[in-house]
Amino acid sequence: MTRITAVIIGAGHAGLAMSRRLTERSIDHVVLERGEVANSWRTERWPSLRLLTPNWQMRLPGLGYAGDNPDGFMPVADVVATLTRYACLVGAPVRTGMTVQAVRADSRGFEIRASGDVIRARAVVLATGACGLPAIPRIADAVPARMTTVTPLSYREAGQLPDGGVLVVGASATGVQLADEIRQSGRPVTIAVGEHVRLPRSYRGRDIFWWLEATGLLAERYDEVDDLTRARHLPSPQLAGNPQVAITDLSRLAARGVRIVGRLGNITAGVAQFSGSLPNTCSLADLKMNRFLRRADDWATAAGIDGELPPPHRLAATRVDPRSPLELDLNGREIATVLWATGFRPDHSWIHIPGARNRLGHLDHHGGVVTGAPGLYVLGLPVLRTRASTYIHGAAADTEAIAGDLHRFLGRQRQ
């Protein structure tokens, strides 16, 4: 049995940043990590993946980007190296190889069971990330058994897939990137497209993340956004970390020979059925993109920097075949693989604290402060405290706020 004030679970960017914040406040703690530092980046990401955010935005407490390519995009290997360096830099007390089996709470605090050890703590910070499990729809059960199914967590490269067609379900950043990569391997690819977010890689000479930050969009707080549930479930924008590609949208995929179909609605007797709502889904994404570009233009005018930038422009509307196929027979030889790029959900199954979850089984939290379980905190979820929380650099402000709350919580306990 180990006793310690605080336990951070997960040594990724959020857990390490949190460790730094606790160290700054002289709160003794340990970071439990099931594998090595940056474990999911080491073991659950495909190697060609690069961050969506430019290098200059890689900012964590006490760490800024110091390399020679601020406008580049870090490949996974560099993210691992950066976080490994960061763990040393902040002196994070990481215990690697510690898989947490259960977190329980009683009147004296929390009990954490991990790899044979029992740790008692007064506060627990969950920093295991938003992508612990692939969010696969229930209709996956209806995929014919002979087919290969892959998730972004198990995908490494197109070469691991059998020959034959691939149905990519979902058109987030992951979906469009993998559809493109797999198509380049020569396999026929069909992508099923539901609600999605279309954005150009850069606009008026600046990276889109420069605009998202400059306009204040990323700083919008969770308690200020119109529809928080929607904001937290929004698919990632159709971007790739590649400054050479102007846009990674459906028009580009179509031009590269990917077949675009509507949202996967059902699979009946091995026949996949797609929604006829594809044109509207694309209209919604175009409208949303243009609203943001208008916001960017308005901001640039108000900031008086129009003179420094190329003039505003708009992208051509997404054109999809209004008679795109509504069915695809998975029983035949045409499609060999289904890739579920349908998003992720955090794995909090090992948290056994009544009251911490809502009726849907999700952790209920206000800006990372878990309601119904005082002393329990969560980090690294989409729009946790601001829209920036979705991205690595958002952990800087999030950990500052949560460490402040945790510090006050400990102070209240002492009274």
Place this chain on the structure above:
Amino acid sequence: MTITDRPVDNGVNVQALLGAREALSGAPEHAQFTWRAECTWRNGTHSRSTVTSFSGLGAEQQHRTSYEFDVDHPECFASEDNGATPVEYVLVGLAGCLTAGIASVAQLRGIQLRSVTATIEGEMDILGILGADPGTRNGFEGVTVRFTIDADGSRADLEALIAQSQKRSAVFDIVANPTNVLVELA
């Protein structure tokens, strides 16, 4: 920009809708609705459907009055044309749903509507229902809805209006997406 004192009024009680969303999120069992219609065969291809009650908000609910709908087929189908065809009722449902959505979203976004009209067409190759071509489906090959809207809003505002009304439309979803249907003998 035009500034008017008159508040936007499309006759939609948006506050009630927002209130319902809030209340039902906290009591999801009350959000479970069952819609129903009773149908009686008259003669030939003619039937009459009646809509009276539905359940929702945790109780049985009644329409203000009961509504009747004659369903038949036209004379060129060797029928008596006592009413609209079933597929036309689908178009009616879709148009009504999208139009209600446009009024609601416009109200929410502060867009005053003056007129909204829609032309809705469903294309069908009837070799499908005649069983003459196994490769042809029974249902619509495609549906087109064309809205003409006179309102205090830019073209982009109105495009956003019709996009959002599709996104929140029950009938659009019913038409565009597969639904499990069970038909059985009582």
